[in-house]
Amino acid sequence: MNIRLRHDTIVRSLRRTGTSTVDALAQEVGASRRTVLRDICALRDAGFVIHSETGPGGGVQLDPQSVQTTARLNVTEVFALLISVATMRAAQNLPFADLADAGLAKIEKALPSDKVRDLRRFLDCLHVGQLSPLQDISNIGPMDPALLPTFEVAFLEKLYLRFQYTDAKGAQTTREVEPQAMLILPPLWYLVAWDPARKDFRHFRMGRISQPECIPGKTFRHRHVPFEDDVCPLSEMNGPRS
Amino acid sequence: MNIRLRHDTIVRSLRRTGTSTVDALAQEVGASRRTVLRDICALRDAGFVIHSETGPGGGVQLDPQSVQTTARLNVTEVFALLISVATMRAAQNLPFADLADAGLAKIEKALPSDKVRDLRRFLDCLHVGQLSPLQDISNIGPMDPALLPTFEVAFLEKLYLRFQYTDAKGAQTTREVEPQAMLILPPLWYLVAWDPARKDFRHFRMGRISQPECIPGKTFRHRHVPFEDDVCPLSEMNGPRS
DNA sequence: CATATAGTGACAAAATTTGGCACTAATATG
DNA sequence: CATATTAGTGCCAAATTTTGTCACTATATG
Numbered sequence: 001m002n003i004r005l006r007h008d009t010i011v012r013s014l015r016r017t018g019t020s021t022v023d024a025l026a027q028e029v030g031a032s033r034r035t036v037l038r039d040i041c042a043l044r045d046a047g048f049v050i051h052s053e054t055g056p057g058g059g060v061q062l063d064p065q066s067v068q069t070t071a072r073l074n075v076t077e078v079f080a081l082l083i084s085v086a087t088m089r090a091a092q093n094l095p096f097a098d099l100a101d102a103g104l105a106k107i108e109k110a111l112p113s114d115k116v117r118d119l120r121r122f123l124d125c126l127h128v129g130q131l132s133p134l135q136d137i138s139n140i141g142p143m144d145p146a147l148l149p150t151f152e153v154a155f156l157e158k159l160y161l162r163f164q165y166t167d168a169k170g171a172q173t174t175r176e177v178e179p180q181a182m183l184i185l186p187p188l189w190y191l192v193a194w195d196p197a198r199k200d201f202r203h204f205r206m207g208r209i210s211q212p213e214c215i216p217g218k219t220f221r222h223r224h225v226p227f228e229d230d231v232c233p234l235s236e237m238n239g240p241r242s
Numbered sequence: 243m244n245i246r247l248r249h250d251t252i253v254r255s256l257r258r259t260g261t262s263t264v265d266a267l268a269q270e271v272g273a274s275r276r277t278v279l280r281d282i283c284a285l286r287d288a289g290f291v292i293h294s295e296t297g298p299g300g301g302v303q304l305d306p307q308s309v310q311t312t313a314r315l316n317v318t319e320v321f322a323l324l325i326s327v328a329t330m331r332a333a334q335n336l337p338f339a340d341l342a343d344a345g346l347a348k349i350e351k352a353l354p355s356d357k358v359r360d361l362r363r364f365l366d367c368l369h370v371g372q373l374s375p376l377q378d379i380s381n382i383g384p385m386d387p388a389l390l391p392t393f394e395v396a397f398l399e400k401l402y403l404r405f406q407y408t409d410a411k412g413a414q415t416t417r418e419v420e421p422q423a424m425l426i427l428p429p430l431w432y433l434v435a436w437d438p439a440r441k442d443f444r445h446f447r448m449g450r451i452s453q454p455e456c457i458p459g460k461t462f463r464h465r466h467v468p469f470e471d472d473v474c475p476l477s478e479m480n481g482p483r484s
Numbered sequence: 485c486a487t488a489t490a491g492t493g494a495c496a497a498a499a500t501t502t503g504g505c506a507c508t509a510a511t512a513t514g
Numbered sequence: 515c516a517t518a519t520t521a522g523t524g525c526c527a528a529a530t531t532t533t534g535t536c537a538c539t540a541t542a543t544g
């Protein structure tokens with residue numbers, strides 16, 4: 001059963017009053033005692049911790065820390081949160097990384113089940129290299145956030161990605177690739193993708209990608225990306241080679 | 243109406259097929275055409291963008307970017323995400339701060355309505371000072387994340403907070419205060435609170451707080467915290483004074 | 485023991501959702 | 515233009531789910 005409006009009212013009332021009897025709750029909510037008991041049951045099933053005590057002076061009590069909230073996020077927003085937290089975690093600069101992780105795990109759980117594995121793998125593939133001091137990251141110019149949704153759809157839906165790429169020599173080509181990972185080596189971002197035309201993994205510098213678009217209907221199966229020297233030495237990634 | 247299991251099936255099917263007719267969807271989902279149309283209506287109401295075209299070769303098509311996911315987060319997790327993003331935003335080190343903000347705005351919207359204002363105000367009060375390079379933040383030792391849930395409940399529920407405080411001279415006192423804000427001046431964290439016993443705002447260094455606990459039932463009304471010199475000059479915050 | 489409280493099971497009443505049907509509107513095709 | 519195909523709407527009865535009522539058990543307090 002879903003958590004509905006009345007459940008929310010019950011939770012709010014319990015948060016306010018601390019302890020309350022079921023009868024009082026029923027009266028406040030405008031439902032029967034039986035229904036409130038059923039709702040409490042549903043809330044417990046949903047993970048809310050509700051203590052209860054029988055006898056005079058007893059009642060039900062909500063553990064405030066167990067209160068959950070439902071948020072409706074679109075994939076882009078989930079993605080942004082993921083990147084925020086992943087970057088933070090990689091940089092190990094907050095003691096809250098674990099907590100944030102727990103929150104993200106729940107977001108993942110709420111995603112269509114067949115997407116979770118991909119998302120998790122994507123996160124695993126989101127390598128954050130040695131961070132420069134924050135000041136350097138702030139002018140991250142080369143990565144245009146407006147392009148993000150396209151990449152994100154491609155990753156989550158496993159769709160081929162087509163884009164214009166200008167290589168280090170200025171030559172422009174059209175690519176159709178299987179996006180595999182994003183590599184963040186601040187302040188530069190890279191797309192790691194399998195290029196079927198060249199039968200090889202390639203690293204594309206984000207700032208050199210333009211007009212990215214998903215190819216509708218053309219999906220691929222994820223591969224594991226080996227970050228090994230024979231693909232492209234990471235040490236060269238910040239250099240002129242892309 | 244809530245987004246239920248069947249809606250999810252429809253969304254997944256649409257994401258996979260790209261375009262589909264209502265009849266095909268109905269067959270796949272195992273419901274009548276009428277019901278599927280009703281579901282599509284509900285999804286649109288919920289913000290999903292579903293294009294449709296009449297006539298032969300027509301059908302319905304889901305805009306993948308509009309796909310939303312419901313996440314159930316407890317307050318601690320929301321809090322952790324908030325802090326992550328707030329810190330990131332303050333440091334302006336990611337181009338995604340706005341996106342993440344949008345996601346958090348939705349999370350806030352899903353919170354019990356009477357808590358949103360407080361939460362927003364809390365975020366406003368979450369001052370992040372001049373950030374040191376990340377390396378310095380990583381040894382943030384003085385702030386014990388295990389204490390976070392207590393603070394967070396106190397903030398969200400507007401409960402008095404009782405704790406042991408060891409001041410700079412080593413003297414230990416028990417405090418009962420109204421938590422007003424958290425101030426982050428990496429690598430140090432401060433609790434800004436109104437101390438009714440002293441009728442004044444005080445700044446408590448997080449690392450000097452021990453055994454914090456909410457005082458159940460004892461709530462306060464939020465005040466605006468003036469970060470002005472007459473309370474405690476920010477310039478002195480990193481010094482011995484607390 | 486009497487009272488107050490949480491919690492359960494069963495069943496009918498009430499409310500909501502679903503399916504079927506007839507219909508309109510739009511668009512492509514011959 | 516006629517026809518077929520598709521989205522979408524309004525209505526109503528059938529199907530399903532939720533709710534309320536009642537009788538009940540269990541536990542704690544005085």
